[in-house]
Amino acid sequence: MPVPPERVFAVLSDPESYGYWVVGSDTIRDADDGWPAVGTRFHHRVGAGPLKINDHTEVIASEPPHRLELHAKARPFGTFHITLILERRGGGTLVTMIEDAGDPLTKLVAWGLTHVLIRGRNAESLRRLEELALRPEAVSAVG
Numbered sequence: 001m002p003v004p005p006e007r008v009f010a011v012l013s014d015p016e017s018y019g020y021w022v023v024g025s026d027t028i029r030d031a032d033d034g035w036p037a038v039g040t041r042f043h044h045r046v047g048a049g050p051l052k053i054n055d056h057t058e059v060i061a062s063e064p065p066h067r068l069e070l071h072a073k074a075r076p077f078g079t080f081h082i083t084l085i086l087e088r089r090g091g092g093t094l095v096t097m098i099e100d101a102g103d104p105l106t107k108l109v110a111w112g113l114t115h116v117l118i119r120g121r122n123a124e125s126l127r128r129l130e131e132l133a134l135r136p137e138a139v140s141a142v143g
Contacts (some may be wrong), residue, residue, distance in 0.1 A: 078106030
């Protein structure tokens with residue numbers, strides 16, 4: 001992304017942004033004060049059409065502006081461990097997104113079937129994340 005890691009992390013630090021940039025997320029219903037501190041959560045609605053589920057995502061690790069690890073839940077469809085790594089590259093940022101099954105049942109039942117679909121979804125999610133990081137209001141969030 002042609003912006004510094006601080007700009008990307010500013011977007012990641014706004015729980016409301018996840019409703020746009022995470023493909024499949026419908027609504028951010030609420031967020032803990034202090035997001036993205038370890039242990040904070042935001043509460044979301046995910047799904048499509050009439051099939052929507054309320055659940056939450058929790059911060060497992062936060063090292064601004066370089067790393068954010070999340071445990072996302074969309075039960076009964078599964079739970080997921082997501083790691084976002086932001087590396088400065090020249091004047092920009094290389095963003096790596098790693099998503100794995102967040103529990104043994106998700107790995108057993110759903111992971112093999114959905115892994116290819118998740119890769120495509122994550123590519124589009126990263127495109128949207130970049131779109132938000134490029135917006136002028138992301139600059140004001142950095143300072």
